Amino acid sequence: MLIKVPKTTALLEDQLIRLRPHLHKDSVIIAAGMIKHLQKSAFQCIEKIIGPLTTSLAKKKARLIFASLDEALEQPVSPYPTRYDETEIGLTLSNHANVFSREHLDLGARFFLTHFSEIPGVQRVVDLACGNGVLGIKYQQQAPDAQVEFIDESYMAVASTQDNYRSVFPDNDSASFSAVDGLSQTDSGSVDLILCNPPFHQQHVIGEQMALEMFRDSKRCLAQGGELWVVANRHLPYPAKLKQMFGNCRTVGTNKKFAVLRMVKR
Ligand SMILES: C[S@@+](CC[C@H](N)C(=O)[O-])C[C@H]1O[C@@H](n2cnc3c(N)ncnc32)[C@H](O)[C@@H]1O
Known part of the structure; x- marks a missing residue:
């Protein structure tokens, strides 16, 4: 082996x-x-x-x-997926072993959620880089008619999202779940809203390129008037780059560490 x-x-x-x-x-x-x-x-x-x-x-x-195998060792029972209660946002989140923020809600996502009431209610929504699905699930709660597609390159993330979504919406089969590279399989002009807490680390590589590629592709996939909402660390140079791409970038809110950004495809 x-x-x-x-x-x-x-x-x-x-x-x-x-x-x-x-x-x-x-x-x-x-x-x-x-x-x-x-x-x-x-x-x-x-x-x-x-x-x-x-x-x-x-x-x-x-x-x-x-x-070498020690046959006397007891066959361990897997602790995965593990769960935690996020009482502040009213969810219990289940996470497979390799899922981002497996042990607690990400601070960026937590801050993003405080601005969710400002996001318009629309139909075709993508939770891009969904992790355990927390953003798309919270959006679905405030916009029950939305069709949310959850996308992550990690199979474990997508499986965790499916578990979490089904436990919150056992009777809603409008959502879809895709283990793919970003928006590579999404049609141009087909989405009204993209929510994104972008990846920053890729395996051991740290870089902004993945996030910038997701932003560029978001513009391609949004319909006219569609919106991209992003939460990101404030030290990252995203506002200037997003303004270049979209021609607009509004900072919806900031705290010490994070900014929530809103871009409209014109
Ligand atoms: C910062 S986490 C955000 C997770 C979740 N949305 C949250 O707010 O807790 C970024 C996610 O991006 C995913 N990711 C990294 N590269 C990706 C790619 N090329 N396509 C789709 N997802 C990707 C990672 O697996 C990870 O789940």
């Missing part, structure tokens, strides 16, 4: 718990990772679920971990 050690130990734990029943005492288990990403918790996780391990010498800043 070959494993590339993922960034979050929760995801490694989830993967190992799923793989463990398929292993036997002669299985060869090799995990690999860049040293700077190999946390102590990753080693502990492998020892707890699989068994004893040894490591290779470092080569080009990477290391191999060799583990």
Whole structure:
């Protein structure tokens, strides 16, 4: 079994718990990772679920971990998906192992929600980069007739969104859920409103390019008069770039850390 050690130990734990029943005492288990990403918790996780391990010498800043199955270890029960109650917004959110803000509501999303009453009620809505779906679900609560499409590139995020949506709206089958790259599958001019708390980290890469690409594509997908609403860290240069793209960018609200921005496609 070959494993590339993922960034979050929760995801490694989830993967190992799923793989463990398929292993036997002669299985060869090799995990690999860049040293700077190999946390102590990753080693502990492998020892707890699989068994004893040894490591290779470092080569080009990477290391191999060799583990062998300890059949005496109890088969662990997966703690995923995990849930938390967000009493302030009246939701219980379920999250698979690799979902953004798996342990608590993101501060940016929390601030964004304080401005939701200012968002117009429209029909065709996309929760772009939906994570566990919190934004689209809250919008659906205030606009029951909207058709919300939830988009995230992560299958675990989309599965969490489906679970959360169905627990809040068991009888509403108007929403759709897509595990795709941004708006790559969305028709031009087909959307009235896009809500976005954009990604900032992509695996280990930090950059603004993904967010800017989502904003550009949002403009393509919005109908005339359609709106893009974004929450972002205030230190990011998004307002100027969004103004260039849309010809307008209104700051709806700010706190110490975040800004909520509203763009209209003219
Ligand atoms: C900052 S989180 C926002 C999650 C959620 N909307 C919230 O407010 O808690 C950004 C999300 O973007 C997703 N993402 C990253 N790259 C993406 C892409 N190319 N297409 C769609 N989603 C992407 C990540 O998986 C992550 O769930």
